[in-house]
Amino acid sequence: TEAQLSLIPPHGIQWMDNGRFKPFVYGLKGTRDPKTFKRVYVTDPETKYPIRFFGRGFTWKILGVKVDRHLIAVEGTPAEEVLFILGTDTLGRDLFSRLMYATRTSMTIGLVGVALSLMLGIVLGGISGYYGGTIDTFIQRLIEVIRSIPTIPLWMGLAAALPREWSVRQVYFAITIIISLIGWTELARVVRGRFLSLREEDYITAAELAGCSQMRIIFRHMVPSFLSHIIAATTLAIPAMIISETSLSFLGLGLRPPAISWGVLLQDAQNVQALAISPWLVIPTIPVIIVILSLNFLGDGLRDAADPYG
Incomplete structure (x- = not known):
């Protein structure tokens, strides 16, 4: 029983x-x-x-x-x-089985969150850097406003506003979107800076004179030129997404049972007395540490390979 x-x-x-x-x-x-x-x-x-x-x-x-x-x-x-x-x-409930299932959930949130941030960063950063002018000013002021808000309180406030009657799937996607709201700003600035320099290059001018559409110039000629930097930045962003979800779920503001993630599993370790009696409840921290360190090392390696003189 x-x-x-x-x-x-x-x-x-x-x-x-x-x-x-x-x-x-x-x-x-x-x-x-x-x-x-x-x-x-x-x-x-x-x-x-x-x-x-x-x-x-x-x-x-x-x-x-x-x-x-x-x-x-x-x-x-x-x-x-x-x-x-x-x-x-x-x-x-068996902790090993739940840990295997929680790994899938936490990793998926990190990957999906980074994918959303990547799309927002490339699109908004590309528009800002390519067109400039009023559009550039508006997007940059928006980024400054978002970055001026403390990250953790913003996440906690948005997560706490989620209706309690929402299903597990709805909360899952909502948490993923909330975590992505901040991550796109840094990538957008990187993309904007690259676009500002690339749009003055001769091959971009030649593409414009040849009658190429703006979308073709952006996605066929400009984005591939610094794709390696985007991959490195994306890899380094995944650990931050995973830590964010784990922290919110640990505090009871992220995923909720019956959903399973690393943060949900660590909720049982909040009680010091229970932890003293059952120290194995803290075991879910081990895969968190291993995954975060591994992705950071991978991201650093990709960044050095993409820009060895940077």
């Missing part, structure tokens, strides 16, 4: 059995601590559950196709009842 599976500590896989490679997990026994009256779990060495990789389990769907293959399966019993690699949360 939910109470019996609540806050089970990480239960690792044993890889060797009697000198042979035969993965298995020991059974667990739940008892009450006679001093604290808290439920504790001890390993039952008499009970072993063999592990099979890509074994059979309950039926699920992938792209509409029903399959029963799982990455990790347990012989003779459902894996969700005996296998808890990273432990369980307060409601008895």
